[in-house]
Amino acid sequence: MTEVSVTKDAVPAADDLVVLKNVNKHFGALHVLQDIDLTIARGEVVVVIGPSGSGKSTLCRAINRLETIESGTISIDGKPLPAEGKELARLRADVGMVFQSFNLFAHKTVLENVTLGQLKVRKADKKAAEEKARALLDRVGVTAQADKYPAQLSGGQQQRVAIARALAMDPKVMLFDEPTSALDPEMINEVLEVMQQLARDGMTMIVVTHEMGFARSAANRVVFMADGKIVEEAVPDQFFSNPRSDRAKDFLSKILHH
Amino acid sequence: MFDFLEGYDVLGAFWTTVQLTILSAVGSLIWGTLLAAMRVSPVPLMRGFGTAYVHIVRNIPLTVIIVFTSLGLADIFGVTMGSRDFDVQGFRLAVLGFVAYTAAFVCEAIRSGINTVPLGQAEAARAIGLNFSQTLRLVVLPQAFRSVIGPLANVLIALTKNTTVAAAIGVAEAALVMKEMIENEAQVLLIAAVFAFGFVVLTLPTGLIFGWLSKRLAVKR
Numbered sequence: 001m002t003e004v005s006v007t008k009d010a011v012p013a014a015d016d017l018v019v020l021k022n023v024n025k026h027f028g029a030l031h032v033l034q035d036i037d038l039t040i041a042r043g044e045v046v047v048v049i050g051p052s053g054s055g056k057s058t059l060c061r062a063i064n065r066l067e068t069i070e071s072g073t074i075s076i077d078g079k080p081l082p083a084e085g086k087e088l089a090r091l092r093a094d095v096g097m098v099f100q101s102f103n104l105f106a107h108k109t110v111l112e113n114v115t116l117g118q119l120k121v122r123k124a125d126k127k128a129a130e131e132k133a134r135a136l137l138d139r140v141g142v143t144a145q146a147d148k149y150p151a152q153l154s155g156g157q158q159q160r161v162a163i164a165r166a167l168a169m170d171p172k173v174m175l176f177d178e179p180t181s182a183l184d185p186e187m188i189n190e191v192l193e194v195m196q197q198l199a200r201d202g203m204t205m206i207v208v209t210h211e212m213g214f215a216r217s218a219a220n221r222v223v224f225m226a227d228g229k230i231v232e233e234a235v236p237d238q239f240f241s242n243p244r245s246d247r248a249k250d251f252l253s254k255i256l257h258h
Numbered sequence: 259m260f261d262f263l264e265g266y267d268v269l270g271a272f273w274t275t276v277q278l279t280i281l282s283a284v285g286s287l288i289w290g291t292l293l294a295a296m297r298v299s300p301v302p303l304m305r306g307f308g309t310a311y312v313h314i315v316r317n318i319p320l321t322v323i324i325v326f327t328s329l330g331l332a333d334i335f336g337v338t339m340g341s342r343d344f345d346v347q348g349f350r351l352a353v354l355g356f357v358a359y360t361a362a363f364v365c366e367a368i369r370s371g372i373n374t375v376p377l378g379q380a381e382a383a384r385a386i387g388l389n390f391s392q393t394l395r396l397v398v399l400p401q402a403f404r405s406v407i408g409p410l411a412n413v414l415i416a417l418t419k420n421t422t423v424a425a426a427i428g429v430a431e432a433a434l435v436m437k438e439m440i441e442n443e444a445q446v447l448l449i450a451a452v453f454a455f456g457f458v459v460l461t462l463p464t465g466l467i468f469g470w471l472s473k474r475l476a477v478k479r
Contacts, residue, residue, distance in 0.1 A: 066381055066384065091387075092384060092386070097386075099378055099381070103382035104382070105383070106477045106478065106479050107401050107404065107477050116386070120388060120392055121386060121387040151478035166385075169386055169387065
């Protein structure tokens with residue numbers, strides 16, 4: 001945990017991977033993202049927390065343009081997010097995404113889920129793609145389920161497959177949109193462990209979550225959002241033990257005493 | 259009792275019905291799928307075309323469409339469908355008309371199937387870098403098809419029976435031969451029963467097979 005924090009401090013400022021500048025978005029009358037400025041360095045693990053409706057999921061989805069934004073810029077590895085078409089597809093391939101509801105392709109086996117992107121986007125050959133898929137499934141601990149369909153797996157297993165599917169594209173950054181919120185309590189840890197391992201391996205991660213334990217142990221930085229704004233950013237220890245804003249104090253007081 | 263059947267090629271007529279049905283089914287499945295793809299595409303022009311096509315074509319009586327292929331396309335615009343032979347031409351024009359008409363219903367069935375595929379499936383496909391057509395072909399449509407096998411069976415059964423309209427432009431399928439027989443023979447009720455039975459033999463298995471397929475291929479979520 002301390003080690004990770006040290007790594008973060010050592011990251012040079014020039015190596016910004018994801019940069020959001022002055023990003024705004026409305027859902028009707030609701031100003032869901034308000035002047036968001038956020039920079040994520042290569043290798044950094046940023047955890048975004050906040051009450052529901054604070055815009056954290058929207059923020060996460062905006063980074064690979066599953067949500068459009070109205071103003072401001074988002075750039076990934078120095079390149080601004082393209083509007084549509086081929087360029088956007090290419091960029092999305094470099095940004096791994098893990099969803100709250102797993103979203104595994106229901107008509108394909110676990111193995112096919114992990115090879116599909118490699119075959120169709122990266123144009124890998126079938127044998128290499130399957131080898132890589134099996135290695136990744138092994139890494140997330142679901143090798144035995146390779147030939148089953150998603151509906152035959154537990155939620156925790158499905159989410160780990162979803163992580164493997166995203167990793168198969170060799171993403172530059174991984175986005176996690178509440179990856180454990182749809183899981184039964186006893187399955188949350190198996191997913192968090194995989195994520196923690198990823199963080200240790202140096203993956204750049206943006207994680208929207210309610211898992212404060214994960215934020216404490218794996219994050220380099222905690223971003224606290226409320227009402228569409230980034231209210232506070234701090235290293236986890238500082239944020240949890242000594243939050244500066246009243247909004248964060250209030251939020252933490254409601255969740256931490258359990 | 260059935261000697262009135264002599265001198266008529268009833269089996270041949272039903273064979274023409276089967277051929278009309280199969281060719282039109284394949285054609286309308288392809289064209290209907292393309293129309294459905296247009297209707298969900300991000301390009302406004304394609305969406306507009308798909309929507310207009312469906313709304314116009316499905317509201318025109320089939321007889322008008324079939325008669326138009328013969329009197330309009332063939333006689334006025336000189337569309338020969340690659341043959342000077344009147345019978346072959348009529349058959350091909352009828353298939354064209356059935357494809358044009360049935361595709362509108364296939365499109366709507368498939369589009370309702372697309373709506374049963376959770377949005378997250380397409381989002382996940384886009385998130386790994388698949389483009390629109392790959393997302394549709396590899397992820398959304400395979401699941402959509404499986405959920406609309408039942409409705410597509412309805413369309414296919416309707417199509418089988420609709421092929422009788424081809425009699426209007428002289429295609430020698432079942433209904434035309436039936437009409438001839440009714441004009442020339444006395445056993446009107448029996449003739450009708452024979453042809454009704456023939457169609458049930460064609461369509462009943464369609465429904466049963468598709469029902470079985472629909473259960474077997476259902477996507478488990």
